[in-house]
Amino acid sequence: MNKQITVTIPATSANLGPGFDCLGLALALYNRITFTQVATPGLTIEVTGLDAEKVPTDETNLVYQTANCLFERFGKRPSGLHIQQENNIPVGSGLGSSSTAVLAGLLGANALLGNPLTRAELLTQATAEEGHPDNVAPALLGGLVLGVMHDDQVHIELLPIATQQVAIVTPDFHLLTKDARAALPTQISRQDAIFNASRLPLLIRALETADYATLTLAMQDRLHQPYRLPLIPGMADAFEAAYAAGAAGVALSGAGPSLIAFARDHHEEIVAAVTAVFQQNGLACQSWILPVDTTGTQIRVFQKPDSQPDGLRMNADGRRL
Incomplete structure (x- = not known):
């Protein structure tokens, strides 16, 4: 069975006045990215929706670049991968579009690899990619989030916020x-x-x-x-x-x-x-x-029948790379 992973990630608003680089809020506007293992070797990327023309569809695509970091880290990757991006968050708008791409790449790749990293580890990696946690933390967790950096680690506080x-x-x-x-x-x-x-x-x-x-x-x-x-x-x-x-x-x-x-x-x-x-x-x-979005990132995993059970590259003797 091959996997199809759909990651739905909310927009975010960071800084919020005095909360420079540490405070962020998740908003109910979403990008949806689907990773599908396919039989044909190689990578294909399709982008639809808002500002689709601004998003590259080759290996420079940020979702794929971030996913590829995990593939290389664990020495495994799908032999054939199709990425479908449905954009509802404008690119370069200050609403966290790059954070949705980074999180989608990490979460999608992690799911395809069998979830070797915990959510806390993924948040640390996403924060390292973005440079600070004020967008990736609320995008992942939802709500109002305070992120504090300490020795390259991120401490997160989920803060209560009134419905509004x-x-x-x-x-x-x-x-x-x-x-x-x-x-x-x-x-x-x-x-x-x-x-x-x-x-x-x-x-x-x-x-x-x-x-x-x-x-x-x-x-x-x-x-x-x-x-x-x-x-x-x-x-x-x-x-x-x-x-x-x-x-x-x-x-x-x-x-x-x-x-x-x-x-x-x-x-x-x-x-x-x-x-x-x-x-x-x-x-x-x-x-x-x-x-305000209060659920954060949602991941849906769908098992898809395929002639190759897991879609991962293998050696000639049948062992996974």
Whole structure:
């Protein structure tokens, strides 16, 4: 029996104002990646859905590259593999599309190999691939997640969060991660460190209790947003428009260019106001009103009849490579 593995992974919004590189939230918008062992040797990749044209379909594909790391580590790989990607998360949007690819590659390959790695080991590997845990941890586990790095290990805290919806607006603007990183200062003042350190626990508490009156204060940040907002046309005005339309807390999603807004209600009005600002700056937009995802990554394994029992490469004497 050959395996077919389907991995469904939620979008994420990282940083959330003062939670730079450590806080992330899973959102109910999903990429779905299916790995199918096939009789024909080689690799085929098919990508459908949002931004499909931006995703490579050869061995440079990030899902395959990450999967291949595990195949090489354990010295086994399917002789024939088809990868089907169904994209609903825009690429390069600050909504965790690269994290879904990394996790899908690791989880899909791990399942094909018979699950040699635990979920904790997979999270450590995904964090190493991404550089920090604020996207991969909530994508894997769901909900609001705090990730703390210590000696190349990641400590995860699953934080309670009130049931709520958020507004997301993604302008059609290409912001390279390296440019967003390069805009940050190499040193910060003691005052700015205290500013963020005091607001992060306040933000966590406000999200847990749906304390929208406190969110405006809690979402403030001095570590990354003041340096990144000027990189995105109209973003500073979009923040103001979101608050004027009823948002309680507004932040860049990840490094941008997406904007995330928290509110008790008026989500459609917030989306309309933010979209109007970006349009005035010559940028088309996509938008969503999304609940928080609380389930994280889901994996479905389907056993498929095939003439080769496990689809793994074998030596001439029948032993697995």
